[in-house]
Amino acid sequence: MSLRLNNLKISYEKYNVIDDVSIKINKGDIVSIIGRNGCGKSTVLKTIINLLELDSGFVEFDKTDVRKYKRKDLAKKIAFLSQQKLSYPDLTVETLVSYGRYPHLKFGKFLNSNDKKIIDESLKKTGVYHLKDKSIKKLSGGERQRAWIAMAICQEPEILILDEPTTYLDVAYQIEVLDLIKELNETLGMTIVMVLHDINLASRYSKTIYAIKDKKVFACGTPNMIVCPRVLEEVFTINGDFYVDEENKCPFFIPKKSKNKKEEIKWKKYLYFLFY
Ligand SMILES: Nc1ncnc2c1ncn2[C@@H]1O[C@H](COP(=O)(O)OP(=O)(O)OP(=O)(O)O)[C@@H](O)[C@H]1O
Numbered sequence: 001m002s003l004r005l006n007n008l009k010i011s012y013e014k015y016n017v018i019d020d021v022s023i024k025i026n027k028g029d030i031v032s033i034i035g036r037n038g039c040g041k042s043t044v045l046k047t048i049i050n051l052l053e054l055d056s057g058f059v060e061f062d063k064t065d066v067r068k069y070k071r072k073d074l075a076k077k078i079a080f081l082s083q084q085k086l087s088y089p090d091l092t093v094e095t096l097v098s099y100g101r102y103p104h105l106k107f108g109k110f111l112n113s114n115d116k117k118i119i120d121e122s123l124k125k126t127g128v129y130h131l132k133d134k135s136i137k138k139l140s141g142g143e144r145q146r147a148w149i150a151m152a153i154c155q156e157p158e159i160l161i162l163d164e165p166t167t168y169l170d171v172a173y174q175i176e177v178l179d180l181i182k183e184l185n186e187t188l189g190m191t192i193v194m195v196l197h198d199i200n201l202a203s204r205y206s207k208t209i210y211a212i213k214d215k216k217v218f219a220c221g222t223p224n225m226i227v228c229p230r231v232l233e234e235v236f237t238i239n240g241d242f243y244v245d246e247e248n249k250c251p252f253f254i255p256k257k258s259k260n261k262k263e264e265i266k267w268k269k270y271l272y273f274l275f276y
Contacts, residue, residue, distance in 0.1 A: 100154025
């Protein structure tokens with residue numbers, strides 16, 4: 001398995017959002033992409049499954065441009081979970097998870113006993129087997145996220161792509177979902193690419209982090225190389241106190257106030273206007 005994003009340049013109509021981004025993902029890696037809101041993280045993820053037209057550059061999976069794959073063939077290799085939507089279809093967990101088998105079905109064929117076995121295994125691996133007959137509308141946030149992940153692993157992908165998998169989850173569910181993702185990486189050798197907003201979680205769960213700023217990769221490397229004063233000041237205009245998480249062997253930090261004075265002044269003016 002090899003995945004390379006090469007010198008990507010991407011625009012929405014005339015508005016350029018990514019100027020020159022290259023990312024190399026190795027088999028078995030856990031890669032997180034971090035950066036400020038609107039810097040283009042989701043845009044970059046979408047190019048991996050050929051959802052967007054590129055101005056220039058290319059994405060290569062197993063040495064073949066993803067634009068040359070049939071959508072169904074790509075879906076057998078790469079599963080993509082977009083940011084959680086606020087409305088959910090009224091499906092049982094089992095039906096939702098079974099959708100993961102569709103890229104593997106031949107035209108006009110139904111799920112066979114092997115597909116059903118894979119569905120059951122996916123439900124069990126993600127700890128939602130006991131919920132299989134429940135509507136996904138009636139699940140808690142953490143359970144629902146696990147059900148979506150079950151659908152993705154039911155696809156039996158080599159790469160799992162997750163756009164902010166911890167959004168809307170409380171801290172316990174965030175850890176639960178990321179522990180599950182780590183376990184999938186360790187036990188099934190699944191390569192993980194995700195966008196995370198929480199830098200401490202990215203530090204704890206990633207092997208490699210890419211930080212995006214000004215439409216480019218500002219820095220990439222191990223958590224030790226990225227979760228440091230210079231990178232966080234440059235990318236997020238924040239500083240903080242940095243520590244080592246001895247148990248998880250990674251850096252973590254406690255942020256302090258924004259260093260961007262101009263932004264602070266703008267907000268103060270706005271609050272003044274609202275309240276006086
Ligand atoms: N379909 C679209 N049409 C036009 N502009 C878009 C579209 N999707 C995203 N954008 C713009 O492209 C920029 C990058 O968006 P993107 O969603 O990739 O950022 P992000 O880093 O994932 O943001 P966030 O952290 O807020 O989720 C933003 O300015 C956004 O408004």
